[in-house]
Amino acid sequence: IRAxxxxxxxxxxxxxxxxxxxxxxxxLGRCVYxxxxxxxxxxxxxxxxxxxxxxxxxxxxVSAIRYPGGNFVSGYRWEDGxxxxxxxxxxxxxxxxSTETNEIGxxxxxxxxxxxxxxxxYAVNLGTRGVLEALDVLEYANLRSGTRLSDQRVANGHPxxxxxxxxxxxxxxxxxxxxxxxxxxxxxQLAATTARAMRQFDxxxxxxxxxxxxxxxxxxxxxxxxxxxxxxxNVDYISCHAYYEPEGDxxxxxLASGVDMDRFIEAVVATADHVKALKRSDKTIDISFDEWNVxxxxxxxxxxxxxxxxxWPVAPRLLEDRYSVLDAVVFGSLMIxxxxxxxRVTSASLAQLVNVIAPIMTEPGGPAWRQTTFYPFSLTAQLxxxxxxxxxxxxxxxxxAKFGAVPVVDAVATHDPDSDAITVFAVNRSLTDxxxxxxxxxxxxxxxxxxxxxxxxxxxxxxANTLEHPDRVTPKSNASVxxxxxxxxxxxxxxxxxxxxxx
Ligand code: AHR
Numbered sequence: 058i059r060a061x062x063x064x065x066x067x068x069x070x071x072x073x074x075x076x077x078x079x080x081x082x083x084x085l086g087r088c089v090y091x092x093x094x095x096x097x098x099x100x101x102x103x104x105x106x107x108x109x110x111x112x113x114x115x116x117x118x119v120s121a122i123r124y125p126g127g128n129f130v131s132g133y134r135w136e137d138g139x140x141x142x143x144x145x146x147x148x149x150x151x152x153x154x155s156t157e158t159n160e161i162g163x164x165x166x167x168x169x170x171x172x173x174x175x176x177x178x179y180a181v182n183l184g185t186r187g188v189l190e191a192l193d194v195l196e197y198a199n200l201r202s203g204t205r206l207s208d209q210r211v212a213n214g215h216p217x218x219x220x221x222x223x224x225x226x227x228x229x230x231x232x233x234x235x236x237x238x239x240x241x242x243x244x245x246q247l248a249a250t251t252a253r254a255m256r257q258f259d260x261x262x263x264x265x266x267x268x269x270x271x272x273x274x275x276x277x278x279x280x281x282x283x284x285x286x287x288x289x290x291n292v293d294y295i296s297c298h299a300y301y302e303p304e305g306d307x308x309x310x311x312l313a314s315g316v317d318m319d320r321f322i323e324a325v326v327a328t329a330d331h332v333k334a335l336k337r338s339d340k341t342i343d344i345s346f347d348e349w350n351v352x353x354x355x356x357x358x359x360x361x362x363x364x365x366x367x368x369w370p371v372a373p374r375l376l377e378d379r380y381s382v383l384d385a386v387v388f389g390s391l392m393i394x395x396x397x398x399x400x401r402v403t404s405a406s407l408a409q410l411v412n413v414i415a416p417i418m419t420e421p422g423g424p425a426w427r428q429t430t431f432y433p434f435s436l437t438a439q440l441x442x443x444x445x446x447x448x449x450x451x452x453x454x455x456x457x458a459k460f461g462a463v464p465v466v467d468a469v470a471t472h473d474p475d476s477d478a479i480t481v482f483a484v485n486r487s488l489t490d491x492x493x494x495x496x497x498x499x500x501x502x503x504x505x506x507x508x509x510x511x512x513x514x515x516x517x518x519x520x521a522n523t524l525e526h527p528d529r530v531t532p533k534s535n536a537s538v539x540x541x542x543x544x545x546x547x548x549x550x551x552x553x554x555x556x557x558x559x560x
Pocket of ligand 1: 229
């Protein structure tokens with residue numbers, strides 16, 4: 058089987074914003090406690106952060122990191138997490154049926170973010186709180202000094218403002234599981250008032266308004282329209298969230314999850330541009346795809362969920378999905394979908410970062426290791442430079458139960474104008490057949506001197522990395538690459554993700 062790709066660096070989709078390679082740290086399960094923070098761990102630094110985790114996060118190459126939730130944020134009082142630790146209250150976290158100790162809060166997280174060379178993206182609570190608390194945390198975080206709140210931060214050991222630029226106006230406010238969830242009209246009103254108030258403090262803040270918590274929500278589309286009609290001139294982004302898991306044994310549809318992500322993005326872009334037209338506005342709203350991943354949500358709902366009214370554990374093992382080769386291939390295809398829309402998806406957050414549906418796992422007192430999904434993320438973050446290109450891709454198709462006929466191969470290419478390197482990210486969705494991908498790069502106007510490819514695949518598509526076998530699955534060099542007269546060919550193994558760089 059063959060597929061054919063034509064690349065022309067003159068046809069660009071848009072510049073790739075580094076914020077596309079963001080992630081997400083929520084106070085949930087063992088993401089913060091026993092994840093990034095474990096003061097008793099042999100690798101812990103003077104602040105109690107695991108340096109082995111810091112190193113892996115840096116290797117992963119994440120940019121902006123969304124914090125502190127997620128569903129958690131809708132019950133959160135930010136001021137519980139600042140000041141002397143001994144004075145910080147323990148509180149119920151209703152979202153995850155846990156106890157929050159508040160040992161880590163905004164100041165500590167800002168410090169950790171700097172250690173991983175990340176940018177802090179902060180979500181305010183618009184579920185059970187409102188404009189005043191959003192203004193308070195903004196003043197605490199971003200004002201240099203001279204008021205009670207900013208001076209408190211200074212007294213708490215942080216003389217420099219955290220200078221948080223990106224703020225999420227609540228989380229998944231359309232979802233009945235969300236504390237304080239709301240109708241589109243009510244949320245739009247609150248988000249608009251909050252956005253206007255925050256901009257009275259700093260007109261240059263970048264604000265993300267909540268879109269739907271999934272394209273399958275009954276209010277999807279209408280929610281975006283109503284919310285944007287109220288907030289258009291005061292926000293910069295609308296959020297998208299999407300999680301994928303196989304249904305039964307329908308792996309073909311699971312492997313085609315990127316089709317769903319493409320449609321989702323294009324529907325939100327259409328809705329945002331519809332509101333733009335209604336408003337006769339010159340401004341364009343971008344997408345912050347601030348939660349995306351493979352998530353075996355049914356496992357959480359059916360097995361792991363804590364409901365006992367007498368049981369409120371600290372940092373329980375929740376959402377600790379173990380990712381397979383198959384999951385990594387789907388995950389890589391979701392990154393292809395994000396890159397293909399680089400003109401409008403200018404921020405994205407892999408949900409999440411450590412232990413909770415995460416590319417990095419840890420054991421208390423023990424090692425940290427990379428899940429299979431670590432690799433497509435780190436390789437894409439490292440190699441997708443410059444601009445995303447428009448492609449001409451001819452691929453055979455195959456049938457899927459959910460999406461009908463889909464191309465067997467999906468791909469995106471990037472061009473780095475500085476080095477003139479072309480990078481192709483491709484996925485082979487066939488479970489049985491290898492596909493040879495012929496890449497025509499004649500339009501580059503120069504010969505290709507070298508090309509190399511790395512693939513993720515395995516005879517056992519369910520193979521995963523574990524505490525006992527942390528390196529069971531790693532990317533493999535793909536020796537099938539051939540270069541001749543401006544054309545390159547590479548063989549994509551069945552159920553595989555590949556990155557190829559040509560110079
Ligand atoms: O990432 C896990 C959860 O998924 C988040 O808390 C919530 O926003 C979403 O439903």
